[in-house]
Every structure is written in structure tokens, then in C-alpha cells.
Amino acid sequence: MRKAVPYAGALLVPAVAGTLLWRWADRSLRSPHGLPTVLALVGGLALTAVALLAHNALFREGGGIAAVVLLLAGLTAVWVEARDSAVLGAVTDCVVVGEVRVTHHPTFGEGAPAPKTLYHHTLDCVGGYPAEFSAEERIAGPGGAVRIAYDPDRRMDPVLARDNESHGSPVIPTSLLVLSAALSVTAIAREGQGEGDGEGRGEGRRKGLSS
Structure with a gap:
């Protein structure tokens, strides 16, 4: 049960961050109800920073640098693809x-x-x-x-x-975010295994000596 929160976070952080960033970029760049480019970018960077901070808080003992890189790459791809999906209004x-x-x-x-x-x-x-x-x-x-x-x-x-057609696709950002989540889940699953194996070997040695 102690790993339930990290497991949930490993799945939710990329999914929620990617979805929110896509909706933000789509709303910010789609005419005629969009925001100025600077404000749109600031909002996107803020969402990305929050996602990275959440990832670090949940997985600093097991998330791994590869998962962070894939998360950042996935969120960058979200912005690019959402921009390309914007149709001029x-x-x-x-x-x-x-x-x-x-x-x-x-x-x-x-x-x-x-x-x-x-x-x-x-x-x-x-x-x-x-x-x-x-x-x-x-x-x-x-x-x-x-x-x-x-x-x-x-x-x-x-x-x-x-x-004036949409050319953006969620395939690339989704793939990157799924890989990030998979790496985090794998890292969480491996937490403590090394310690457990070490304890088992130590116990075996103690039994051998006592016999």
C-alpha cells in the first residue's frame, strides 16, 4: 500500500499535465479567443514546471533522469502538436x-x-x-x-x-508521456528489491555460520 501513491502519480502526472497543456495551448492559439503569444508561452511553461516539480516530489528516490527527460520531451511535443492543430479562425x-x-x-x-x-x-x-x-x-x-x-x-x-487544416497529432506526445510513466512505474516496482536481496543473503550467511 505504501507504493499506491507513487504508482498513481506515475500515471497521473504525465496524463494530467499533457491534457492540461494541450487544452491550454489549443485555447491560447486558436482564434479568435486566444491570448497573446507571450502569455500563452508563460502559461505553458508554468504548467510544465508544475509537472516537473510534482514528478520530482513523488519519484526523487526512484523516478530516474530518463523519465524526467521523456516527460519534458513529451510536454514539449504536446505544445508543438497543439500549435499545429490550431486552425485560423x-x-x-x-x-x-x-x-x-x-x-x-x-x-x-x-x-x-x-x-x-x-x-x-x-x-x-x-x-x-x-x-x-x-x-x-x-x-x-x-x-x-x-x-x-x-x-x-x-x-x-x-x-x-x-x-487551413489541422496538422497536429497527439500520437508523438502521447507515446513520450506513456514511456515516461512506464519508466517511473518500473523504478517504483524495483524500489527496495536490492535491500531485500541483500537482507536475504545476509540471513543466509548467518544461518550457515550458526549451523
Whole structure:
């Protein structure tokens, strides 16, 4: 029974911290009811710090550094995936104004990313934002109509409305947090085994001597 609390903590700390951080990030970054980026990050860092402190308080005698690293990696992945799952909340109709400007961005060195060509479109949008949109393709010529999805609070870059989809997945953060919990559970299960084995060997030696 003395291990019931650590066992429960090993499972609950990653699960609760990951769930709360995902909900916080989703609410903070999703338009139009989000918070400024700085406040969102501060809240996320605070939740992560509380989770690490709780882990240390419960498992400082058996949690292990690997479990802490996986917990931190899992919570970082939670934030990244939640950010990528945020869908921009506003859409505006725009018209391309003037000629599309093209810039070329070469790269150098072995293993460098492929060269990139960007097409810069000057836009006249309902509401006045965005005034310019850059993409790796020509989305329309002069006078062409374009639909743009954007964040009214300007925390994320605008995208084409057709590309305004969720790309985040909970698979990676969940896997990391489950591994962290598994390491903590294993460490708790092994606590005291070494002492017990040592006592058993000592008792055996004493019996041998007495006989």
C-alpha cells in the first residue's frame, strides 16, 4: 500500500499535465479567443514546471533522469502538436494587385535544403489585412481572387483558406508521456528489491555460520 501513491502519480502526472497543456495551448492559439503569444508561452511553461516539480516530489528516490527527460520531451511535443492543430479562425476575400514579384533563394553546401522560389502577391483584402502574401507558388495573377485564412490577433501567419487544416497529432506526445510513466512505474516496482536481496543473503550467511 505504501507504493499506491507513487504508482498513481506515475500515471497521473504525465496524463494530467499533457491534457492540461494541450487544452491550454489549443485555447491560447486558436482564434479568435486566444491570448497573446507571450502569455500563452508563460502559461505553458508554468504548467510544465508544475509537472516537473510534482514528478520530482513523488519519484526523487526512484523516478530516474530518463523519465524526467521523456516527460519534458513529451510536454514539449504536446505544445508543438497543439500549435499545429490550431486552425485560423477568420477568412477574408482578397484581390491580387499588380504584378507578382518573384525571388529566388539558393542554398549551398552538402545536405542543405533545396533551393526555394517565392512568389510575393500584393493583396487588396476586405478589412485591409493581409496586405501581402508569399507562397512557393503563384496563387493568382493580377486581378485574381484569393481567399485567405488569418488570425485576427496576428499571432500566426496567414494561409490560403484551402490549406487551413489541422496538422497536429497527439500520437508523438502521447507515446513520450506513456514511456515516461512506464519508466517511473518500473523504478517504483524495483524500489527496495536490492535491500531485500541483500537482507536475504545476509540471513543466509548467518544461518550457515550458526549451523
